[in-house]
Amino acid sequence: MSTFYFIAFLSIFFAILVITARNPVHSILYLVLTFFTFTVHYILLNAQFLAVVNFIVYMGAILVLFLYTLMLMNLNKDNEPMKSNIVKIAAVFGGGCLLVTIVASLKTMAISQPVVLQNPELGLVKNLGKILFNEFLLPFEVSSLLLLSAMVGAVLLATKDKQPKTQPDGKLY
Amino acid sequence: MESFTNAIQAVPLNHYILLSAIIFTIGVVGVLLRRNAIIIFMSVELMLNAVNLLLTAFSVYRGDAAGQVFVFFIMALAAAEVAIGLAIIVMIYRNTNSLDINVLNRLKW
Numbered sequence: 001m002s003t004f005y006f007i008a009f010l011s012i013f014f015a016i017l018v019i020t021a022r023n024p025v026h027s028i029l030y031l032v033l034t035f036f037t038f039t040v041h042y043i044l045l046n047a048q049f050l051a052v053v054n055f056i057v058y059m060g061a062i063l064v065l066f067l068y069t070l071m072l073m074n075l076n077k078d079n080e081p082m083k084s085n086i087v088k089i090a091a092v093f094g095g096g097c098l099l100v101t102i103v104a105s106l107k108t109m110a111i112s113q114p115v116v117l118q119n120p121e122l123g124l125v126k127n128l129g130k131i132l133f134n135e136f137l138l139p140f141e142v143s144s145l146l147l148l149s150a151m152v153g154a155v156l157l158a159t160k161d162k163q164p165k166t167q168p169d170g171k172l173y
Numbered sequence: 174m175e176s177f178t179n180a181i182q183a184v185p186l187n188h189y190i191l192l193s194a195i196i197f198t199i200g201v202v203g204v205l206l207r208r209n210a211i212i213i214f215m216s217v218e219l220m221l222n223a224v225n226l227l228l229t230a231f232s233v234y235r236g237d238a239a240g241q242v243f244v245f246f247i248m249a250l251a252a253a254e255v256a257i258g259l260a261i262i263v264m265i266y267r268n269t270n271s272l273d274i275n276v277l278n279r280l281k282w
Contacts, residue, residue, distance in 0.1 A: 004184045008192045015196050015219055019203035022212055031215050038222055045233045047241055054225075057248050062218070062255050067201050068210060069259045073266050091205035094229070112187040117199040118236040122227075143249045150253030157260035160267075165184065 002153070004044060011037040028066050035059050047123030189230035196223035206213050214255075221251050264270045 232240025
């Protein structure tokens with residue numbers, strides 16, 4: 001039980017560091033640590049498939065993509081102009097209002113039962129695979145289409161457009 | 174693994190909701206606070222992950238595996254979103270030579 005609170009504290013701590021670090025590279029590295037604590041949360045919930053997918057897809061693929069993009073832009077010097085103090089205070093105040101609203105609405109439903117794992121096989125690959133390929137077969141195939149279109153779109157957007165420009169004499173070059 | 178399964182027996186559901194709410198709020202504050210486009214994007218990822226964790230907790234609480242399948246779909250969606258978003262950010266950087274979103278306040282010019 002205390003494991004959960006320790007990991008939850010680490011999650012919140014690293015998440016705060018993500019948005020306060022001046023250097024974008026440090027920010028990404030703290031995000032890696034935050035996602036690692038999320039993986040530990042999934043293991044604590046016995047959702048082993050999600051833990052592995054979170055580890056591979058988020059920490060392995062998505063954050064490496066972030067790091068590569070940052071490397072391409074050569075921005076790893078902390079020269080980011082911060083917003084003015086009044087905007088900062090307003091941002092924190094607005095976020096605090098959101099949190100207070102959520103917590104207050106949570107307080108109205110007073111029941112708080114412990115999370116008990118009734119079926120230990122719930123998050124295992126065998127069980128999830130059966131559900132994924134029976135009830136959720138169509139969304140699964142559609143998501144493959146989504147990934148394909150995203151790949152094509154990313155390649156299209158990120159390549160430099162070499163459109164043939166017309167010269168003053170009307171010839172293409 | 175058995176000891177891990179026993180470890181969660183006593184955590185109330187409200188504490189999972191609270192943790193997810195706090196992480197989500199940190200993401201919202203990050204979007205409002207920072208001017209670097211990549212860090213704003215990372216804050217959005219943080220919000221997505223908070224929701225993922227909450228969905229998993231509810232799935233375990235109800236004993237229904239559909240929630241975890243849904244988290245899987247959200248992860249696939251996040252991968253696609255990151256690819257497109259980073260491509261757009263690379264294009265912005267090529268056109269304006271900075272990642273400051275305040276440069277983009279006029280959209281057209």
